[in-house]
Amino acid sequence: MTTKFGKGCHLHLIDGSAFIFRAYHALPPLTRKSDGLPIGAVSGFCNMLQRYVEGNHAADTPTHLAVIFDKGSHTFRNDMYDLYKANREAMPEDLRPQIPLTREATRAFNIACEEMEGYEADDIIATLSCQARDLGGRVTIVSSDKDLMQLVGDGVEMYDAMKNKVIDRDGVFEKFGVGPEGVVDVQALAGDSVDNVPGAPGIGIKTAALLINEFGTLEALLDRAEEIKQPKRRQTLIEKREQIELSKKLVQLDCNTPLEFTLDDLEIKDPDPEVLLGFLAKMEFRTLTKRIADALDAELPAIEDAAPVAKAGEAPAEVEDLPIDPEAYTCVSDLETLNTWIAEARHQGYVAVDTETTGLDNMTADLVGISLATKAGKACYIPLTHSKGGDDLFGGSELVAGQIPLQDALDALKPLLEDEAVRKIFQNAKYDCKIFQRYGIIVQGIDDTMLMSYALYSGLHGHGMDALSERYLGHNPIPIKDLIGSGKSMITFDKVDVEKATRYAAEDADITLRLWQKFAPQLHHAKVTRVYERLERPLVPVLAQMERHGVLVDRDTLSRMSNAFAQKMAGLEADIHEMAGESFNVGSPKQLGEILFDKMGFEGGKKGKTGAYATGADILEDLATEHELPARVLDWRQLSKLKSTYTDALQDHINKETGRVHTSYMQTGAATGRLSSTDPNLQNIPIRSEEGRRIREAFIAPEGKVLVSLDYSQIELRILAHVAGIDSLKQAFREGQDIHAATASEMFGVPLDQMTSDVRRQAKAINFGVIYGISGFGLARNLRIPRAEAQGFIDRYFERFPGIKDYMDATVKFAQENLFVETLFGRKIHTPEIAAKGPRAGFAKRAAINAPIQGTAADIIRRAMIRMPEAIAGQPAKMLLQVHDELLFEVEEDAVDQLIATAREVMESAASPAIHLDVPLIADAGQGCSWAEAH
DNA sequence: CTAGAGCGCTCG
DNA sequence: GTACGAGCGCTCTAGC
Numbered sequence: 002m003t004t005k006f007g008k009g010c011h012l013h014l015i016d017g018s019a020f021i022f023r024a025y026h027a028l029p030p031l032t033r034k035s036d037g038l039p040i041g042a043v044s045g046f047c048n049m050l051q052r053y054v055e056g057n058h059a060a061d062t063p064t065h066l067a068v069i070f071d072k073g074s075h076t077f078r079n080d081m082y083d084l085y086k087a088n089r090e091a092m093p094e095d096l097r098p099q100i101p102l103t104r105e106a107t108r109a110f111n112i113a114c115e116e117m118e119g120y121e122a123d124d125i126i127a128t129l130s131c132q133a134r135d136l137g138g139r140v141t142i143v144s145s146d147k148d149l150m151q152l153v154g155d156g157v158e159m160y161d162a163m164k165n166k167v168i169d170r171d172g173v174f175e176k177f178g179v180g181p182e183g184v185v186d187v188q189a190l191a192g193d194s195v196d197n198v199p200g201a202p203g204i205g206i207k208t209a210a211l212l213i214n215e216f217g218t219l220e221a222l223l224d225r226a227e228e229i230k231q232p233k234r235r236q237t238l239i240e241k242r243e244q245i246e247l248s249k250k251l252v253q254l255d256c257n258t259p260l261e262f263t264l265d266d267l268e269i270k271d272p273d274p275e276v277l278l279g280f281l282a283k284m285e286f287r288t289l290t291k292r293i294a295d296a297l298d299a300e301l302p303a304i305e306d307a308a309p310v311a312k313a314g315e316a317p318a319e320v321e322d323l324p325i326d327p328e329a330y331t332c333v334s335d336l337e338t339l340n341t342w343i344a345e346a347r348h349q350g351y352v353a354v355d356t357e358t359t360g361l362d363n364m365t366a367d368l369v370g371i372s373l374a375t376k377a378g379k380a381c382y383i384p385l386t387h388s389k390g391g392d393d394l395f396g397g398s399e400l401v402a403g404q405i406p407l408q409d410a411l412d413a414l415k416p417l418l419e420d421e422a423v424r425k426i427f428q429n430a431k432y433d434c435k436i437f438q439r440y441g442i443i444v445q446g447i448d449d450t451m452l453m454s455y456a457l458y459s460g461l462h463g464h465g466m467d468a469l470s471e472r473y474l475g476h477n478p479i480p481i482k483d484l485i486g487s488g489k490s491m492i493t494f495d496k497v498d499v500e501k502a503t504r505y506a507a508e509d510a511d512i513t514l515r516l517w518q519k520f521a522p523q524l525h526h527a528k529v530t531r532v533y534e535r536l537e538r539p540l541v542p543v544l545a546q547m548e549r550h551g552v553l554v555d556r557d558t559l560s561r562m563s564n565a566f567a568q569k570m571a572g573l574e575a576d577i578h579e580m581a582g583e584s585f586n587v588g589s590p591k592q593l594g595e596i597l598f599d600k601m602g603f604e605g606g607k608k609g610k611t612g613a614y615a616t617g618a619d620i621l622e623d624l625a626t627e628h629e630l631p632a633r634v635l636d637w638r639q640l641s642k643l644k645s646t647y648t649d650a651l652q653d654h655i656n657k658e659t660g661r662v663h664t665s666y667m668q669t670g671a672a673t674g675r676l677s678s679t680d681p682n683l684q685n686i687p688i689r690s691e692e693g694r695r696i697r698e699a700f701i702a703p704e705g706k707v708l709v710s711l712d713y714s715q716i717e718l719r720i721l722a723h724v725a726g727i728d729s730l731k732q733a734f735r736e737g738q739d740i741h742a743a744t745a746s747e748m749f750g751v752p753l754d755q756m757t758s759d760v761r762r763q764a765k766a767i768n769f770g771v772i773y774g775i776s777g778f779g780l781a782r783n784l785r786i787p788r789a790e791a792q793g794f795i796d797r798y799f800e801r802f803p804g805i806k807d808y809m810d811a812t813v814k815f816a817q818e819n820l821f822v823e824t825l826f827g828r829k830i831h832t833p834e835i836a837a838k839g840p841r842a843g844f845a846k847r848a849a850i851n852a853p854i855q856g857t858a859a860d861i862i863r864r865a866m867i868r869m870p871e872a873i874a875g876q877p878a879k880m881l882l883q884v885h886d887e888l889l890f891e892v893e894e895d896a897v898d899q900l901i902a903t904a905r906e907v908m909e910s911a912a913s914p915a916i917h918l919d920v921p922l923i924a925d926a927g928q929g930c931s932w933a934e935a936h
Numbered sequence: 937c938t939a940g941a942g943c944g945c946t947c948g
Numbered sequence: 949g950t951a952c953g954a955g956c957g958c959t960c961t962a963g964c
Contacts, residue, residue, distance in 0.1 A: 487938085487939095489937080586959080588959070590944070609942075611941090611942065611943090613942085613943085617943080618944075641957090641958090646957060670953095672953080673952085675954070676954095677954050677955070678955080679955065679956090681956085682947085684946095684947060684948075685948085685954080686947070687945095687947075769951085774952065775951070776950055776951060777950095778950050779950055779951030780951075782951080840949055843950065844950075844952095850952085851951090851952040852952080854952090855952065887948085
């Protein structure tokens with residue numbers, strides 16, 4: 002038999018018993034929730050193992066690793082001396098059942114787990130150490146047991162995991178006063194009361210070391226005992242010679258244990274996530290399971306909440322459905338009371354928090370008050386800056402009495418809000434976190450009921466608090482309208498009566514807490530914990546930061562464009578009126594329809610519920626071949642759109658203080674996992690038309706910086722090629738081919754070098770059509786070809802790529818059976834409409850086909866965004882915007898290349914390690930002074 | 937006067 | 949009756 006183990010290998014041997022006892026004594030007597038089984042030592046043992054394999058230690062990284070256990074209580078030493086270890090205390094009752102579990106734990110980690118009947122763990126360790134050393138390898142013994150110190154020497158060291166210290170020759174010398182080769186002799190003389198090794202009475206370690214150093218070896222000492230000057234010591238050595246020689250045999254470790262395995266069997270192997278997480282979940286180790294699932298990037302297994310008692314920071318398993326009573330809330334008006342609430346939150350490990358402000362724009366809104374909830378029904382409101390009715394016209398407003406000074410309250414709350422160990426529960430955490438950040442508080446340790454609802458129920462309903470409260474708590478919250486009114490007479494929250502505000506604000510915190518108690522256990526059952534914890538929650542601070550940065554927009558550029566558009570529009574309008582023979586509102590589809598179809602007599606039909614003529618671009622384009630008027634209307638509409646939505650409205654969104662535009666990203670807006678952007682929407686800035694594209698010239702970088710854009714190339718088609726398993730498409734992507742041309746070539750048999758732009762255009766339309774859940778009708782309309790011809794294309798496409806058809810059919814079937822579909826990362830998108838009859842079923846089918854593709858792409862860019870801040874930390878660069886498959890950065894001029902390299906790497910590797918794609922992800926980069934140049 | 941539906945257009 | 953996913957400005961109407 003040949004052995005691979007040799008030079009360059011590094012064997013680590015963990016003393017299992019030492020780990021177990023250390024774990025047992027270090028932790029309180031924990032029990033498994035579901036049945037009360039003691040598991041404290043197992044828990045500690047697993048934690049120590051995990052920390053060790055993570056490499057979180059001072060010793061070198063192992064290539065081979067084993068945990069060595071004792072087996073049975075009778076060993077060959079008992080045959081020599083029946084009192085050996087007779088003084089050992091009996092094992093504690095609650096530790097005994099945990100011993101086999103530590104073996105199971107070791108195997109679950111996929112670490113070699115070794116023991117031998119009749120031998121101590123120390124003998125196995127000794128044997129392995131000798132073997133490894135003889136083969137030229139190195140050994141680290143993970144233990145601080147002094148009995149093992151005799152093994153230290155060339156290539157063999159010990160490692161004290163507790164003190165994170167390596168013990169080498171010097172370390173041994175410190176302990177015994179002799180080198181490792183003298184340890185056995187010293188121990189034989191000094192004896193060991195714990196193991197009941199007799200040794201020489203009256204001689205301790207210090208004396209023993211002195212003697213061994215003087216005589217060299219124990220044998221020499223015993224032979225020349227007569228020479229000892231001290232009479233008592235001389236007598237002992239002579240009289241107790243036999244006992245000392247026995248002691249030496251007892252402490253001498255056996256390097257020739259007949260092992261039934263080889264060093265090669267100890268090679269490090271990765272754990273099987275399913276086995277390991279399964280074991281940890283069985284033990285009900287919540288924190289550790291989560292940590293290891295994170296480390297392995299694996300799905301978190303469900304752990305039943307068996308007992309009603311909650312651990313700190315975890316939701317109670319059983320929620321009391323107390324009625325919601327706004328009169329029961331308290332108003333906190335002094336610091337002492339506030340401190341009792343803070344103490345309760347700390348004691349519990351979680352607290353629901355809500356802020357009240359003067360407006361919805363969190364860049365400018367000021368804090369008015371804060372509400373907290375610690376238990377269902379137990380909530381308070383802390384008014385801070387409520388003021389009397391008078392406004393600034395009368396020389397400023399006066400604060401209402403009975404409020405804690407703002408700064409005092411914030412100083413008291415800051416440590417709580419910034420303590421990661423106390424869970425702060427929000428409904429829409431991004432808003433409140435941004436408010437707090439403006440007051441110098443960086444909230445850590447958040448949960449967000451809105452995001453929980455989104456992870457659980459995306460596609461089923463909205464995730465606003467009112468909807469969630471009604472649906473899951475059967476309670477309609479007090480409408481904000483009742484407090485601040487609406488429309489022109491709307492007031493700001495600081496003018497609201499404090500008692501009314503208390504009922505409203507504390508209720509919001511109470512509801513948030515109750516929703517959290519409902520949702521938290523559901524995440525596990527729905528298997529979306531990982532989606533929530535890895536794709537939703539960590540995105541909150543990233544988006545908050547992007548929104549705070551904002552993007553610089555040049556008002557003058559927009560203003561000049563606006564004027565130019567206005568002039569052109571006026572000219573067009575005059576032309577249109579003249580052609581129509583009367584003056585009318587060109588912006589009114591209703592009036593336009595009447596002019597076109599009633600007065601001018603064009604062919605066309607009524608449409609929709611209102612009975613108005615349809616005058617969409619497609620219809621006007623058809624009419625434009627016959628008459629100038631519809632063509633002019635199309636031009637007018639384009640300019641009108643650009644002016645009203647972009648050059649005009651955008652100016653109103655430029656922040657007075659920053660000169661920048663701060664959009665707001667909605668994380669729960671799109672059912673597929675995409676973000677949406679509002680106030681203003683920066684995800685639909687024109688680019689397709691030359692004229693519209695110029696709007697992007699107004700998005701600029703400040704002096705000395707440039708804008709950098711990176712966008713994923715064809716990410717959805719790549720995902721389709723992967724999920725449907727289309728070899729030819731995957732191959733085309735791997736070779737970096739033009740995918741639409743490749744599709745056309747495959748479909749129509751045209752060689753790539755003879756491809757015409759028209760054939761390619763048709764293939765491109767089909768490719769996109771497939772992603773959208775293709776239909777002959779839709780493709781016909783898009784390509785403006787007869788429906789039968791379009792259907793022919795589709796048929797041929799499915800013939801060439803049968804895997805696509807299979808994927809579509811399988812996805813629809815899955816949706817019909819489960820009423821949801823999933824992305825590759827486990828995001829669930831519910832599709833209840835799939836069960837509907839009639840045309841609605843068609844919509845639902847196409848949506849079901851599209852959702853996993855669009856959603857997987859959305860998940861990938863989310864992962865990139867979550868990793869990005871850390872990846873570019875230290876670079877003079879900021880991530881500003883996300884447009885579904887594009888990220889826009891603002892970077893100092895001389896750092897552009899570095900930023901592109903880093904961001905590209907993050908984006909292109911964003912799918913791994915959670916999933917492996919059969920196609921590469923490619924991000925294209927551009928840069929320039931404006932967004933027009935960068936994209 | 938205000939809220940909301942409908943239309944049409946912008947983006948990926 | 950139809951491509952998938954979004955947001956917003958404008959017009960028009962219903963209803964206070």
